[in-house]
Amino acid sequence: ITTPFNPSLGSPERPEFLPINVEDLYGFVNFSKKQVGLTQETNLVEILNTLSEKINPLAIGAVHRAREKNKKIASTLLGYHMKENEIIEEISEIITTGLFEHSFVISRKDAKNLKLPIESIDDDMEKDIWTLFKCYADIMQLSIPYNPESLLNSSDEEEATFHRALLEHLEDDKLDTYTYSTKRKIFRKDIPDPVLKIPLPQILERDIDSCWHINNDV
Structure with a gap:
């Protein structure tokens, strides 16, 4: 399990795109206060002024809003499976502010320590899950690297469908499989090179459709 609750945002109204990681922003403020020891009001004002020079103030506000939004999403999702509001809020706080990075992997042991309702499984069940x-x-x-050139082969244009997510639903012993699929057009086209002033062949792609389908044939 990885935590998706610390997004990166772009700084608006600037000619360049400056990615802003939520936890990096809070980390800078906490480092200034806890490690450096800047606690006076004037020091905190200087910190905000420094941030405002590098990041649009609107983006700083958006960072806080995104963090609160993600905490709300986490609480809502946990509420579908848990009833204890205090535990839900505790877990939401940890996964949105306490894991520090997007790629933090939560093991089964970690999940239990977080008070998530995780069940232990035997070896046979683990093999079934892996299968x-x-x-x-x-x-x-x-396991197949995406290579549009190999999909085209010798053709100048091809259409391909990619299954990007699966969802299975069992009701009354009837299993339905849903796939989130993207239909993509891949084609070759000569594009003028601005430096060489000659057309160069390139492979271009265009998504035609992306949606959920019931697909019991996969």
Whole structure:
């Protein structure tokens, strides 16, 4: 499990795109206060002024808003599976502010320590889960590097469908499989090179459609 609750935002109204990681911004402020020891009001004002010189103030506000929004999303999702509001708020706070990076991997042991309702599984169940994952991996071609040139081969234009997510629903012993699929057009086209002033062949792509489908044939 990885945590998706610390997004990067762009600084608006600047000629360049400056990515802003939520936790990096809060980390700078906390470092200034806790490690450097800047606690006086004048020091904190200087910190804000320094940030405002590098980042549009509107983006700083958007960072805080995004953090609060993600905490709300986490609480809502947990509320579908848990009833204890205090534990829900505690977990939401940890996964939105306490894990420090987007790629932090939560193990089963970590999940239990977070008070998430995680069940232990035996070896047979673990093998079944891994077998199921490999089935999904085959359907979504996770082990095949994406290469539009190989999809075109000798053709100048091709259409391909990619299954990007799967969802299965079992009701009354009837299993339905839904796939989130993207239909993509891949084609060759000569594009004028601004330096060489001659057309050079390039491979271009255009997504035609992306949506969920019921797909019991996969």
